[in-house]
Each structure stands twice: as structure tokens, then as C-alpha cells.
Amino acid sequence: MAAARRMVVIGGDAAGMSAASRARRLSKRGELEILAFERGHFTSYSACGIPYWAGGLVSGPDDLVARTPEAHRGRGIDVRLRSEVTEIDVAGQRVRVRELDASGGAERWHGFDDLVIATGARPRRPDMPGIDAPGVHGVQTLDDGRALLETLEGRTVERAVVVGAGYIGVEMAEALTRRGCRVTVLERGEQPMATLDPDMGRLVREAMTGLGIDTVTGAEVAEVLTGEDGRVRGVATKVSEYPAELVVLGLGVIPETGLAREAGLPLGESGGLLTDLAMRVRGHANIWAGGDCVEVLDLVSGRPRHIPLGTHANKQGQVIGTNIGGGYATFPGVVGTAVSKVCDLEIARTGLLEAQAEEVGLRFHAVTAESTSRAGYYPDARPMTVKVLAERRTGRLLGAQIVGREGAGKRVDIAAVALTAGMTVEQVASLDLGYAPPFSPVWDPVQVAARKAAAVVREAADR
Amino acid sequence: MAAARRMVVIGGDAAGMSAASRARRLSKRGELEILAFERGHFTSYSACGIPYWAGGLVSGPDDLVARTPEAHRGRGIDVRLRSEVTEIDVAGQRVRVRELDASGGAERWHGFDDLVIATGARPRRPDMPGIDAPGVHGVQTLDDGRALLETLEGRTVERAVVVGAGYIGVEMAEALTRRGCRVTVLERGEQPMATLDPDMGRLVREAMTGLGIDTVTGAEVAEVLTGEDGRVRGVATKVSEYPAELVVLGLGVIPETGLAREAGLPLGESGGLLTDLAMRVRGHANIWAGGDCVEVLDLVSGRPRHIPLGTHANKQGQVIGTNIGGGYATFPGVVGTAVSKVCDLEIARTGLLEAQAEEVGLRFHAVTAESTSRAGYYPDARPMTVKVLAERRTGRLLGAQIVGREGAGKRVDIAAVALTAGMTVEQVASLDLGYAPPFSPVWDPVQVAARKAAAVVREAADR
Structure with missing residues (x-):
């Protein structure tokens, strides 16, 4: 019997362990050995949940762990905690690992056939x-x-x-x-x-x-x-x-790519690793990277950006795992969607800000509209401000920002999907969105803004 | 000075009065006279709000009226209440109107240059x-x-x-x-x-x-x-x-198109008026129709359907008013989105049901997935079931249905926009949607279903 190929993962959180889990599901144990090194104490956790743990809404850290090291091991992934990779030897296809809790800080080399770099980011x-x-x-x-x-x-x-x-x-x-x-x-x-x-x-x-x-x-x-x-x-x-x-x-955070830099792997302006669409590190057939340590393609500006978010990390990990496991998948890029809240204030954005649009040479109209989360007469209709950017002449949607109360934030998804599809604000205004008084005014707030922007675009074209 | 053109509107609710308002805004009073006949007591109201009035959440009827007859009149729209149009004389470009509160039920003819039929629907x-x-x-x-x-x-x-x-x-x-x-x-x-x-x-x-x-x-x-x-x-x-x-x-309701039928205007299978994309009644240059009395193009099946919804009526009215006012607008069609609730149960759909897809010759995979409205560990994360239909071979999204609690219903918009854009379930699974623990799991529930469907499509293709 041929020796198993070995997949080595650096970093035991979202991207790394999604890659490991997906590859594990697609490959027989005798064919693929999976070894994951994590320098901390936890695997597959939601860092985004830490503020809610701190606020007492969630009892941490266990509730924030989606899958424990034991669970991963039970599924055939050899996870080593408190194990810090200190060097990547690209030519030799091996990584050097320090066991942090071992006396004397013993280091050992481990060979790989495929390497996944999922080292995340560190706070500034x-x-x-x-x-x-x-x-x-x-x-x-x-x-x-x-x-x-x-x-x-x-x-x-x-x-x-x-x-x-x-x-x-x-x-x-x-x-x-x-x-x-x-x-x-x-x-x-x-x-x-x-x-x-x-x-x-x-x-x-x-x-x-x-x-x-x-x-x-x-x-x-x-x-x-x-x-x-x-x-x-x-x-x-x-x-x-x-x-x-x-x-x-x-x-904010910066990509944790010191190891990659020392190994001579390609980094972008932000310091994040550069990959291809399959999440391979550029120029390296068997080295992959995903999560907060990589740059992603911003589909609206056409530029690479560093956007550390758990949702991208999970998707990228799945893409890597599929490809290592013999399937085919790509991560097409992002449109820069994010949503957050402070108490009952909801904040969301997608696409480009004014400054970002200018930076890449786009000219646009910026329009802001006030609306409500539900039909105006319905109880608990809350005010909401939506700003949209529409390209001059073409009317293409370039970005949307929302600030409001309950029911505001996730509306950004309408704009996120429309951006991905390259829709104009006029098309957005015509979309067939869910309407009933407890859910929305008869024109969704995103459409109110899009409609207003479409009028501005039209007016400018008529001049 | 030339005599003003006259726009006559039949029906004083969403479609009719949106058309009137929009045309008014685009035209000088000396150039366009607008006359609207409504057989009831109200104009521009939200019929969708009646259940909430009945339930005591809204104090009706005034709160449900977006714009009163007086407000319309103040803006130069001559609204006549309790005035029922009893005949449309297409060749003579005139309508016969009965004043319901006048003694003896006097009837009078009124000529038009443009006619807007917005007679709505009536309950079965x-x-x-x-x-x-x-x-x-x-x-x-x-x-x-x-x-x-x-x-x-x-x-x-x-x-x-x-x-x-x-x-x-x-x-x-x-x-x-x-x-x-x-x-x-x-x-x-x-x-x-x-x-x-x-x-x-x-x-x-x-x-x-x-x-x-x-x-x-x-x-x-x-x-x-x-x-x-x-x-x-x-x-x-x-x-x-x-x-x-x-x-x-x-x-449910059926289109209120007795008048149109008697006038020989073209009706579809449902009895709704047939229009072109500009909302002109087919074959008639100066007769327009919108709202619950028309059929709309279902963009997913390619078939006309009768989908009475205030949100469509408003959009169609705006299209009609823009066109009569000398601008240009179209209503491209719908994807069949609807959302509703019973107490805290939220129900939504968009695109085709299984039976509807079969009816138009589409073959598909149907996949159902369970998820939650927020990150699983976040307080008040509520369960949600999402079903998606994906076309065989191509993986194109054909429809989505959601049943859940708070936070479930409006997620249908993600699928609605994706359907409009013709995305595959794999593309939906890759979308950059708003993620933060209070708003969504790391994969949005719609993406959980889309991802599962994409796997089924892939597996079937591999066979």
C-alpha cells in the first residue's frame, strides 16, 4: 500500500479546520493524513463571538467553540494544540513546530504534501x-x-x-x-x-x-x-x-504572515497572502491559504483587499478542503459586506465607500434616503438611513451603507447580491422583494434609496 | 393655449394614484389634467394593513391611508370618490361614470387622452x-x-x-x-x-x-x-x-376586470389584463393598466401570472405615470416573492414551487436545510427551515421557501435578488452576505440550503 499523502494545516480556527474537515470528508484515511497545528488552546471557534462573551450574553469559551480538538480527532484529524509553527521550508516541503508546553521548547520538522496556511490576523x-x-x-x-x-x-x-x-x-x-x-x-x-x-x-x-x-x-x-x-x-x-x-x-487587525514572509511567499500591500481563485498561494501548486491571513479580490473595485471576516474564512477553508480532497471549488471574491450593531443600533455596508470608488477611478452619484423598517403605520416601525453610490452614466450600483435600528442591518444583503450581479440602481428599484406591513414598507428602504439614485442618474444623463 | 391632455384613472388605490402622482410631478397643470374615479370612500391606502387594523395593532382607517383625496386634490389631481366607472368606450376615448351618492344614480361620460385601469381585484x-x-x-x-x-x-x-x-x-x-x-x-x-x-x-x-x-x-x-x-x-x-x-x-382574489372585458381589452388566463413592459394594455397606445387587475411576467417560468401585491401595484403605477408624463420606464416582471407572518411564525417564498417548475418543464433538485436566524450560541437564535429548488445540470436557483421565527422572512430577499440575476446555487453559496453573530450564522441560512443543493447538483452531474 502506498503511503498516505499528508496535509498539514497551520492554524486551528475557521479557515484551517474547515479545510481539514472538508478534505477529511472527501478522502479516505489511508489516502490522506491530516495534521493541524494550533498554537493556542482552542480549535474552530467564533472569534466574532468574543464581544458577546465579554458582554455576558454568551457563556464562553465553550459555547464559542464549534468543534473541539477531541471532535476533530474523532473524525480523523490529528490536531496538535500549543504547537507553534516557527518555519515553513517550502523547498523541503516541511514545517518546523515548537511544542510550547514541552520543557525546553522542543522543535521538530514535519513534512507535508499539501500545506494550508491559516495563521489568521493579529490586533494592531x-x-x-x-x-x-x-x-x-x-x-x-x-x-x-x-x-x-x-x-x-x-x-x-x-x-x-x-x-x-x-x-x-x-x-x-x-x-x-x-x-x-x-x-x-x-x-x-x-x-x-x-x-x-x-x-x-x-x-x-x-x-x-x-x-x-x-x-x-x-x-x-x-x-x-x-x-x-x-x-x-x-x-x-x-x-x-x-x-x-x-x-x-x-x-483592527493585520495579517499574521510573518512565517509566510520568511518563507518567501507572495504578499500583497496589506501584508496578506496572495492566492489564486482556488485559494492556492500564487506560484505554489501545493501551498494553500485562507482566512484572515489572505487578501481577497474585491469584485467591485477589482482590487485585492484584506477583509478579515469569519464568513470568508469558512468559505475559503471549504474551497481549500474541496480542492485538496480532489474536488474543484473556487472563492470568487467579495463585495465588502459587513454588518454590526451597538446595542440596538445596526450598521451595515457593502461595496465601495466614496473614497474607495474615487481611488479606483469611478465617478458616481451618492444618494441618501430615509425610510422605515416596517410599513410606517405598523408598530415598531423604526427609522433607517440608506446611502447608495451609483456609477455616473451607467447607474450601476457601487455600494450601499445602512444605519438604523432593528431590521436595518441584514437589508444590506439585498445590495450585496445586486452588487455581485452588477445590477443598476434602476434594476434594484424594480426588484421583487418580500413585502408585508410587518416586514417592510411597500418600497423596501434599499429600493427607496436606489429609486432616488436612479432619478439622479437619469437627470444627469438628460443634461 | 392648447387644451390640456386629460389622463383618466379608474381606481383610487396604489396603482392608480401612484400613476397619477408621478404623472402630475412630471407634467405642468396646464398641459395635463388628471381625473381619478374611485367608487369607494378612500384613496391610496394599504389594503395589506387591514389584518393589523382588525387585530388592533393599527388604528384604522386613517392610519392606513397614505394620501387622502384632499391631499391629492391639493396637488392637482381631481379625485372623485363614490364614482363608479360603468363603461369604457375605447373607440370614443371616454368612460361612463355613475355617481353612487347622487340621487337617481346619474351617469356622465368623461373623455380621456390616456386611460389608466387600476380596478384592482375582488375577493373570491x-x-x-x-x-x-x-x-x-x-x-x-x-x-x-x-x-x-x-x-x-x-x-x-x-x-x-x-x-x-x-x-x-x-x-x-x-x-x-x-x-x-x-x-x-x-x-x-x-x-x-x-x-x-x-x-x-x-x-x-x-x-x-x-x-x-x-x-x-x-x-x-x-x-x-x-x-x-x-x-x-x-x-x-x-x-x-x-x-x-x-x-x-x-x-384569494380575482382581477376586477369586468369593465375591461366588456370593452374588449385583452385578458389572460387568470382574467387579468395583459400589458406590455411599459404597462400599456396590449394593442392600445393610450390605455394603461397596473395593480391587482393585471397579469405580470414571472421571470423564472417565463409565464404571465396574477400576483396581486401592493408592492407591484406601486411600482407599476410609477411606471405608468412616468410614461404618461413623458419619461420612460418599464416594469420588468416579478419572481414571485411573498412574505407573511402568523403571530411569530414567518413564512416566505420566491420563485417556483415544485409543481410550478414541473408545469413549465423544468427538472430540479429540491433540498431542505435547517439553520438558525443568528449564530447558534447567540441569544434568541431561532430555528429556520429553508427549501431551495435548483435546476438539474445547471444548478440554477429556481425558488426558495422559508418557514421560521423572527428573522426568517426577509431573508427571502437574498434568493429573490439571486433569482432575478439568474444565479446558480453555487453562486448563492459564495455570496458575500452580512455576517455577525447577532445577525446570522457564519453561513446564512439561505446559503446553508444553497450549499447543500450545490452538492446534490454536483453529485448528480458526477454520476
């Missing part, structure tokens, strides 16, 4: 005094989450500062508010949610203030202040100090 | 003993709604029978349950919601039973029973009697 940690003090937390891994919970449960946290008002920042602001902390969010930019245009970000800021979350913009953090015990006692910008017993970093 | 009223007894109600117009409310408020209604378990039937079942009535729904078919496949209808039936709504299927109503006072005292099928002080007819 600005280089400043105090950044490593106890009480400063990232929220990227379950291990991070556990450390955060220890801080929250181990001492009284009356005041918390969240640095950065992106998705993680606002979700953590909700979580800490829910725990009774007084929360200040410090954002360097002009408005929270730099993933939105500033006019839409302003709506988020107003709503956050209304929710009792102190939101300071134009605030560049210069130092984490520590007390005599070495613990965090606050944060300082150039102009002000914000006392806090807890600091959460929500500055 | 089976021809059976007792059908016209006091206490038997349709719920098609605000006048119907007012009569129903008078019954509900004028006497004690402990038991109510709803005949027909389609959208109106189930919505009225919720409304009457909410008012404290014991409700029995009698449905002739095998399952409630004939707009779903029977396997999905069964889920609705089980849920309705769980909600305390007695749902009897295979029940053909033979007679409305009346008491000595002539009022309703129940309903009889061939095998059983159901006592009730109120009977609501939810048997």
Missing part, C-alpha cells in the same frame, strides 16, 4: 508606552477573550476605554456598557466606523452618544497610563487623559 | 347558501375593513372561522386570535399556504396549531349557516359544522 498594537501593561486587551483569539474576562471578573472595572471605533470597537463598547462600565471610545478619525462614509459615521456617533457611550473622535492615543502596581490606570492622548481600569484595543 | 366569494349573510366579510378594501370592524366591535365574537389559509387567511387568523377569538381556519387543500410546497405548508400547519389556531385541511366549505336573525352562526363542510359569529373570506 500601537508602539507606545504602557501598551503591554496588565489590563490592556486585544480580542482576537479565545485566549485573548479568556484574559479579558479574567480582568473583568478579577477586579472592579468602572471605567473602560476602547481604542478604535471600528466593528470590534463598537461591539466591545456595547459589551462593556452591558456590564455596567462607563465606556469611552477613542477614535483617531473624524467619525466612528471608518468602514462607512463620514456622513453615515456621524449618524453612528450621534446614536452612540444617545446610548450613553462617550465617543471622542480625532483622538490619537499617545500613551497607556499605568499605576504604581504596573496596571492600567488610563489612556492619554496629546490633549487629554481618560482614566480607565480596562483598555480594549479595537484598532 | 364561493357561490353557496348564506354567503351574503351579515357577519361574512372580505378584507379587500378599506370599506370591507370598516364593515369587519363594525361586526367585531358591534357584537361579541367568541368564535371566528377563516375560510382559506393563504396569506390573508393566516394574517386574519393572527388578528382574530389577538382579539381573543377562538379561530378555526378551514382550508380546502392538503396544507395551509398553497403558495408553499406541501412539505413546507406542513411546518406552517404545525406551528399554527402550536399557536392555538385550529387548522382544518381538506375542508371544503359547503354552506354558511345563518340563525333566525339572518346573521352568521357558523360554517358547514360536507362532514362537519363549525359554529362562529364571524366568517372571514380568505380565498
Whole structure:
């Protein structure tokens, strides 16, 4: 009998373990051996769930684990926890692994036939005094989450500062508010949610203030202040100090691709790995990559972007596993869809922002429309603002942003599908969407905006 | 100065008044005179809101009126209430109008340059003993709604029978349950919601039973029973009697096209008017029709269908008004999307049912998948069943049906847009949809079903 091929996976979360599971399902055990190295304590977990664990809505970490190492092992995937890959030897088709809990930090080489790089991303940690003090937390891994919970449960946290008002920042602001902390969010930019245009970000800021979350913009953090015990006692910008017993970093993440870089694998501008449509690392027939460590093709701008999201990681992992398992699948790209919430405020976007459209040479009309989540007369109809970008002349939808309350966020899917299909705003306005008074006004809010944009496009064409 | 052209509208609800409003906006008053005849007491109202008025969620009828006759008049539309058009003289370009409240029922002819037929639909009223007894109600117009409310408020209604378990039937079942009535729904078919496949209808039936709504299927109503006072005292099928002080007819509607038929205008199989894409009645340059009295093109089957829905009526009215006003617009067709709810049960569909697909010669795989409205670990994640039909060989999405709780219904829009774009289930599974734990599992439920269907399509192709 021929020796089994060996698939080695670096990183035991969404992309890596989806790839492993899918390949396992497609291949006999005698034909494919699967070895996965994870430097933390957990596999296949939802990092996106950490804010809800922190907020007490979810009991972690177990509830956030979709599949334990034991479950993976039971299905024929050899998962090694606390095992950090320290080198990829591309030519030699092997990886060097350090067992973190072994005395002396023993290292060993493991050969591979196929390698999957799913090393994820790491939180940006600005280089400043105090950044490593106890009480400063990232929220990227379950291990991070556990450390955060220890801080929250181990001492009284009356005041918390969240640095950065992106998705993680606002979700953590909700979580800490829910725990009774007084929360200040410090954002360097002009408005929270730099993933939105500033006019839409302003709506988020107003709503956050209304929710009792102190939101300071134009605030560049210069130092984490520590007390005599070495613990965090606050944060300082150039102009002000914000006392806090807890600091959460929500500055976004960068691809964790140090290993790949050292191995000479191709990286994009963001530092993410470059792959082909089958999720093969470019130029390498048997090295694959997926999840937060890769760049994805943005179908609207035609540019590669780094968009770390669990939903992409899962899909990419499945594509990799299918291909390694002898099937055929591709990951066609993304349109930049994201949705989030702060308390009852829902925030969503898809496609391009104004600045992103300009950057790639697109000219457009930007139109904003107010509407409601249900028929205006129906109880609990909530206001909603939808902004759409439509290309000049062609009227092609380029992007949509939504800020509203209950029922606002997932409406972005209408625009996401329409963007993928290359529809014009006029086509969007004509779509046959679900209507009944408890669900929508007779024109869905996305269509209200699209219709308004179509009129602007038409008017400009008539001139 | 040349005399103004005259636009005459028959029917003062969604399609007719949208057409009038849009044409008004595009035309100067001296150039276009707009005359609208409505036989009832209201204009521009939401008939879809009647169940919520009946259920006490909305205070009617005023809240259901989007624009009053006075408001229309203030904007230069001459609306005549209680004015019934009794004849269309196509060759003479005129309509005969009876003023219902005038003594002697005076009739007058009014000439038109453009005519808009927006006569709507009327509830099916089976021809059976007792059908016209006091206490038997349709719920098609605000006048119907007012009569129903008078019954509900004028006497004690402990038991109510709803005949027909389609959208109106189930919505009225919720409304009457909410008012404290014991409700029995009698449905002739095998399952409630004939707009779903029977396997999905069964889920609705089980849920309705769980909600305390007695749902009897295979029940053909033979007679409305009346008491000595002539009022309703129940309903009889061939095998059983159901006592009730109120009977609501939810048997669907048929196009109200008697006038059009007498005028020799072209009607389809359903009795709905046939139009072109600009909503012109076929073969007539200056006669237009929209709303519940027309057939629409079903883009999935390629067949005309009668789909009475306020959302289509509004869009079609806008298209007509744009064209009469000198602009250009078309109504491209529908994909058969509908959403409804019974208490907290949400029901949605788009595209073709199994029987509809078979009828037009399509062969397909039908796949059903269970999922949840939010990440499984997130509070209030509710179960949801999604069924999709995918064409054999091509994998093209042909239809989707959803039954679930909060968060289920509007997800049908994902499938509706994908259907319009002609996407395959594999493409649907790859879509970049909004993901965050409070909004969705990492694979949206529609994608879970699409992915499963894609696997079935692939497997069949491999054989």
C-alpha cells in the first residue's frame, strides 16, 4: 500500500479546520493524513463571538467553540494544540513546530504534501508606552477573550476605554456598557466606523452618544497610563487623559504572515497572502491559504483587499478542503459586506465607500434616503438611513451603507447580491422583494434609496 | 393655449394614484389634467394593513391611508370618490361614470387622452347558501375593513372561522386570535399556504396549531349557516359544522376586470389584463393598466401570472405615470416573492414551487436545510427551515421557501435578488452576505440550503 499523502494545516480556527474537515470528508484515511497545528488552546471557534462573551450574553469559551480538538480527532484529524509553527521550508516541503508546553521548547520538522496556511490576523498594537501593561486587551483569539474576562471578573472595572471605533470597537463598547462600565471610545478619525462614509459615521456617533457611550473622535492615543502596581490606570492622548481600569484595543487587525514572509511567499500591500481563485498561494501548486491571513479580490473595485471576516474564512477553508480532497471549488471574491450593531443600533455596508470608488477611478452619484423598517403605520416601525453610490452614466450600483435600528442591518444583503450581479440602481428599484406591513414598507428602504439614485442618474444623463 | 391632455384613472388605490402622482410631478397643470374615479370612500391606502387594523395593532382607517383625496386634490389631481366607472368606450376615448351618492344614480361620460385601469381585484366569494349573510366579510378594501370592524366591535365574537389559509387567511387568523377569538381556519387543500410546497405548508400547519389556531385541511366549505336573525352562526363542510359569529373570506382574489372585458381589452388566463413592459394594455397606445387587475411576467417560468401585491401595484403605477408624463420606464416582471407572518411564525417564498417548475418543464433538485436566524450560541437564535429548488445540470436557483421565527422572512430577499440575476446555487453559496453573530450564522441560512443543493447538483452531474 502506498503511503498516505499528508496535509498539514497551520492554524486551528475557521479557515484551517474547515479545510481539514472538508478534505477529511472527501478522502479516505489511508489516502490522506491530516495534521493541524494550533498554537493556542482552542480549535474552530467564533472569534466574532468574543464581544458577546465579554458582554455576558454568551457563556464562553465553550459555547464559542464549534468543534473541539477531541471532535476533530474523532473524525480523523490529528490536531496538535500549543504547537507553534516557527518555519515553513517550502523547498523541503516541511514545517518546523515548537511544542510550547514541552520543557525546553522542543522543535521538530514535519513534512507535508499539501500545506494550508491559516495563521489568521493579529490586533494592531500601537508602539507606545504602557501598551503591554496588565489590563490592556486585544480580542482576537479565545485566549485573548479568556484574559479579558479574567480582568473583568478579577477586579472592579468602572471605567473602560476602547481604542478604535471600528466593528470590534463598537461591539466591545456595547459589551462593556452591558456590564455596567462607563465606556469611552477613542477614535483617531473624524467619525466612528471608518468602514462607512463620514456622513453615515456621524449618524453612528450621534446614536452612540444617545446610548450613553462617550465617543471622542480625532483622538490619537499617545500613551497607556499605568499605576504604581504596573496596571492600567488610563489612556492619554496629546490633549487629554481618560482614566480607565480596562483598555480594549479595537484598532483592527493585520495579517499574521510573518512565517509566510520568511518563507518567501507572495504578499500583497496589506501584508496578506496572495492566492489564486482556488485559494492556492500564487506560484505554489501545493501551498494553500485562507482566512484572515489572505487578501481577497474585491469584485467591485477589482482590487485585492484584506477583509478579515469569519464568513470568508469558512468559505475559503471549504474551497481549500474541496480542492485538496480532489474536488474543484473556487472563492470568487467579495463585495465588502459587513454588518454590526451597538446595542440596538445596526450598521451595515457593502461595496465601495466614496473614497474607495474615487481611488479606483469611478465617478458616481451618492444618494441618501430615509425610510422605515416596517410599513410606517405598523408598530415598531423604526427609522433607517440608506446611502447608495451609483456609477455616473451607467447607474450601476457601487455600494450601499445602512444605519438604523432593528431590521436595518441584514437589508444590506439585498445590495450585496445586486452588487455581485452588477445590477443598476434602476434594476434594484424594480426588484421583487418580500413585502408585508410587518416586514417592510411597500418600497423596501434599499429600493427607496436606489429609486432616488436612479432619478439622479437619469437627470444627469438628460443634461 | 392648447387644451390640456386629460389622463383618466379608474381606481383610487396604489396603482392608480401612484400613476397619477408621478404623472402630475412630471407634467405642468396646464398641459395635463388628471381625473381619478374611485367608487369607494378612500384613496391610496394599504389594503395589506387591514389584518393589523382588525387585530388592533393599527388604528384604522386613517392610519392606513397614505394620501387622502384632499391631499391629492391639493396637488392637482381631481379625485372623485363614490364614482363608479360603468363603461369604457375605447373607440370614443371616454368612460361612463355613475355617481353612487347622487340621487337617481346619474351617469356622465368623461373623455380621456390616456386611460389608466387600476380596478384592482375582488375577493373570491364561493357561490353557496348564506354567503351574503351579515357577519361574512372580505378584507379587500378599506370599506370591507370598516364593515369587519363594525361586526367585531358591534357584537361579541367568541368564535371566528377563516375560510382559506393563504396569506390573508393566516394574517386574519393572527388578528382574530389577538382579539381573543377562538379561530378555526378551514382550508380546502392538503396544507395551509398553497403558495408553499406541501412539505413546507406542513411546518406552517404545525406551528399554527402550536399557536392555538385550529387548522382544518381538506375542508371544503359547503354552506354558511345563518340563525333566525339572518346573521352568521357558523360554517358547514360536507362532514362537519363549525359554529362562529364571524366568517372571514380568505380565498384569494380575482382581477376586477369586468369593465375591461366588456370593452374588449385583452385578458389572460387568470382574467387579468395583459400589458406590455411599459404597462400599456396590449394593442392600445393610450390605455394603461397596473395593480391587482393585471397579469405580470414571472421571470423564472417565463409565464404571465396574477400576483396581486401592493408592492407591484406601486411600482407599476410609477411606471405608468412616468410614461404618461413623458419619461420612460418599464416594469420588468416579478419572481414571485411573498412574505407573511402568523403571530411569530414567518413564512416566505420566491420563485417556483415544485409543481410550478414541473408545469413549465423544468427538472430540479429540491433540498431542505435547517439553520438558525443568528449564530447558534447567540441569544434568541431561532430555528429556520429553508427549501431551495435548483435546476438539474445547471444548478440554477429556481425558488426558495422559508418557514421560521423572527428573522426568517426577509431573508427571502437574498434568493429573490439571486433569482432575478439568474444565479446558480453555487453562486448563492459564495455570496458575500452580512455576517455577525447577532445577525446570522457564519453561513446564512439561505446559503446553508444553497450549499447543500450545490452538492446534490454536483453529485448528480458526477454520476
